[in-house]
Amino acid sequence: MGWATPVVEASCLPAVLATPFMQRALLGGLLTGGLGGLLGSFAVLRQLSFFSDALGHSALLGITLGILLGIDPTLVLIPFAVVFALLVNQLVQRSQLPTDALLNIIYSSSLAGAVLALSLVDSYQGGIQQLLFGDILGISWADLAVIGSLLLVALTYLLLSLRAQVLLTLHADLAGAAGVRTGWHRLAFIVLLAVVVAVSVKAVGVLLISAFVVIPACAGRLLSRRFPVYLLVSSLLGGACALLGLLASGLTNLPSGPSVVIVQFAGFLLALLFSQARNQLGSAS
């Protein structure tokens, strides 16, 4: 078996940028990356990183159920993800088991259920590869409109409820005593995260969606000293890494989703190095 060598041709960049599907993909990457970074900012502080992973895996089950029932999977996915997120939230709150262990059980079982259900499907025109790793190059203008609207809704809700979100993240009782409707906001955030995962999974894939939520936010957390800056840096890093990853993928013919995640990882490493150097300088002075 031979190794395929990726070909990088800088002269191809204008040609890559000129193709309509690549233009849609770049815009989709920018919006999805920004959305992931924005929601991830709160998800990582609330230790919901694993929750987004479980949601991603459950999305595969939702898609498969849609195929089996003969319904368009994209129509099934959002209600499925929301119901799944609400059920998991109830389970986590009522169970006396550690959250990470419980979420591990849930996402392994979802994945196993989805693979078993897929084995009952004769053929799926989308292909399992696309489900797992996404197909951002196949993103349509309608998809872009949905993701753009979702970004606007998320941004408006999180900014209007910033005080509630931060206090809830710090200490639920402190937030409750300060007049924050903790139960309502906790649920609203989880539903929003579920919808974002469900909408983004087509472009990013079930295996890589949690990277879009977790990695830019972790990098932003290392770099920021003020909360609005943290939200901005995480969102910008999410969008910028997606753009760079997609361009690299377009120039090298490597898969798009994994290329974006590798760029995110490189961004995270840079943020880590920068924050450590800053800490050393701070302690030296």
Next chain:
Amino acid sequence: MLDSVLRVQALTVERDGRPAVEDVSFSLPAESDTALVGPNGAGKSTLVAALLGLVPRRTGQVELLGHRLGSDGQLPRAVRCQIAYLPQTLALQGRFPLSVAEFVGFGFDPPGPAWPWRGAASRRQAVGLALVRTGCQELGGRLLSELSGGQLKRVLLAFCVVRPRRLLVLDEAQAGLDVQATEQFQQLLLELRRQEGWTVLQVSHDLDMVRRSCDQVLCLNRRLRCSGSPDHALRPERLQELYGPNVVAYHHRHHHHPHGVGDARG
């Protein structure tokens, strides 16, 4: 002005299907400093949570600043703004990208949806005053997650004093503070009561401090065992009834004033 800032009538709260607080009634006179004492697991923190509407109550009524607490813990926003709660600590895991000044500013903002930049100038001014008042003026630019336990306590107090309030509820707020910080803390509480008419309810295990600073004591061990002035409520026979014989023996051997045993959550 109201005679009682807080009235509690026949309050029962269940935790895990069992009564954690049972048939408790009391009231807090305006501008008083009341201590809630009792052994570990007595239900002190549960009682505080129920008074603030954070956990559901099985039976009973709670009236805060003349407004009845709803069954789901709802209070009018204007009433919420006048109540401050200071928890034992904040569970910050890892780097939290929020500065002290930003955090204290969230104490100034009223509940409800608002754009974060709204009222920025008055918020900034109030935060500056609160930081000076609590001795935290050097900490404004620091991250919340970079603070020591004692510094975090002072910042939490700044969060409470950043706007005028009527009722301050403290859950073991002074645990972990050094002698000087405890003294400053008590001095500020006294100032808030005398100059601005605040009423204070504090869960405490420091019976020396309670005797020195508070003017009413509530002794809780699931039920309200006794209440009254510190001289009355902290008499050895009362403490023996509340904590068991060991505390009184400890008191006789080591102090003229009894000490309770600190815990994480009563």
